[in-house]
Amino acid sequence: MSARRGRLGLDAVSLLFGLGSFTLVGCGSSSRDERTTLRFWAMGREGEVVQELVPAFEAENPDIRVVVQQVPWTAAHEKMLTAHVGRSTPDAAQLGNTWVAEFAALRALESLEPWLATSTVVAPDRYFSGIWDTNVIDGAPYGVPWYVDTRVLFYRKDILARAGYETMPETWPEWREAMRAVKAVAGPGNFAILLPSNEWTQPVIFGLQAGSPLLSDNWTRGAFSEPEFRDAFHFYIELFREGLAPPYRNNEVANLYQEFGRGAFSMYITGPWNLGEFRRRLPPELQDSWATAPLPGPDAAHPGVSLAGGSSLVIFEHSKHKPEAWRLIEYLSRPEIQLRFLALTGDLPARAEAWSDSALTRDPHLLAFRRQLERVVATPKIPEWEMIAIELQNRAEAVVRGVTPADSALTSLDRYVDRALEKRRWLVERKRTTAEAAAP
């Protein structure tokens, strides 16, 4: 017990010292420069690369100095939330577009409506509509799409050809046939497709393809046990039952690229971040043997949709330099800057017009992304979504592993979701009654 108390005291002392030195540093750096200091947070590789785009912006805007802080993806969410609660958010930041709803609910973000009204650079119709839509919460835009991360099918052309398929089928029944054929020629111990059992993205994509809204009643109740999602979920589970997909979690595949090269699986649903990896990590002799295709859909009438992933640029509510922050966002949104960004990172531009550039049209692997981007759907834009998705993932994994039957997993998921969204139902109801009371 005494050791514990000692530690408590020490923590307090170090905390005080920490705060002291922090304020000292803060005073030192800000008093020297005449220019407005704009704090911009960006994640991972983007945070590294965006620094190279800053000098040109500063040259155009001599009154602004941009300080880019690089935040690792794994810590980003927590760091931003703590920053908001501690009122120390940056002026602008890159934000995963599935986080926009959450930060809007926290009232951490500035609505971009007034800024868009006067802008000549940024306008909704210049973007892929599914991608733009992810940033619109309750009718108001809170982010400008920066780059897109939708998922398509990466596959082994050579193995598919051996199985008798020249192109990737576009409907589920044909696709499943193709998987069976691939499984037959792939050799013992190998599979047709890798669907990591601890990722929610695959069952969610299949559900969206089948037309499930995922959540119903203004996103206040679960719709997972309704026919659309249930059919899609059965399709997903059957792929494991038939032995077309191995029940592996993604960390059980020691080296994805090696296994793909070896033919351990011939198809994999993933995003643009893997384009560079496949080029780099697959051996040269396999470089002509892989291709990408848009995701198949349930039938010819319903082409396969995919997730509208990506990152957006946002302005924080507490920022004191909103006009300057908006200038930075406009700069980063220009088509030519988007193309430079593509060259630096490989991140796909969110602006539709940038896609007519030869840098994008000459790459055959990107064609599938171009087509897929016309058909992307946002997941429910509520702060609880990720929690629900993780819960779906846990239940789906239990079904894949044979612990629970599929239908009871979905029913219990809906029960869980209904309870988790009780607060949201109350808020929606309260908003409705106050609106009614206000109306004469």
Place this chain on the structure above:
Amino acid sequence: MKSTTERQQSRTAWLFLAPALGLITVFFFLPVVGGLLLSLTDFDIYAIGSPDTARFVGLANYAHLLSDPLFWQSLKVTFTNVLLGAPLSVLVSLGAALLVSSRLVRYPAVFRSIFFAPVVTTLVAVAIVWRYLYHPRYGLIDHALAQIGIAPIDWLGDPNWAMPAIILMAVWKNFGYNMIIFVAGLQAIPEELYEAARVDGAGAWQRFRHVTLPSLGPTLLFVAVMTMIGNFQLFSEPYVMTQGGPVRATTSLVLLMYEEGFRWWRLGHAAALAFVLFLITLAGTMIQLRLQRERT
């Protein structure tokens, strides 16, 4: 009627105590009371945005916990860790302490340092190495098992094996600390007791049973209570190794609390969980103290 000196003395005493008491109040008692109040509300992410959406919900958070299968699952995981992990940890530390204290060992200090090394090693580094060890395809452990004809076990991927794997790693990581305490306890036992026992014809086991164990009593109690409390707070090992998976097989109470509180920002829920954990730990400690008192 107190004299002036006495009153002055007590005033000085309070003055000296004030900084410590102040710190404890600010950093310990206030947060505890705050936590208790928080557990009676549905404070969540919406309430961080606009505090007027927080509602007083009475004991609803606690009622919710009792009906939540995930809570019972995490309780099961936590108790598995306490009932399997804690005794195993104490036994291994005691064994190691006896080993490094015995005269058979040539360089006891070297072994003490080796056994203590995992305690001061960064958990994340340890977790990376153990993930390799546990790997079903390339792992050393399954490789060794294959030599004696046991089929590879998917340690961290199989819901039945994930918790034993975590316990094993946690025991290996932590036993050195208790070992040092046991070594100190063993050194405090007078050599004459062993001599007397030997003269009476007691064998090694009898000497251990009738001299070592009774003399270690208080040390054993201290170690048992501290280990139990520590094991109730299982968090970092599953957090780095499995993130609570597979199929929630390694989601401990504290991990669940962390997820609820700092991932989903359901702070009311998380606070209720914290209080439940506090009550369970308190009950566990009381039982152990009672058992010890009855024995003596």
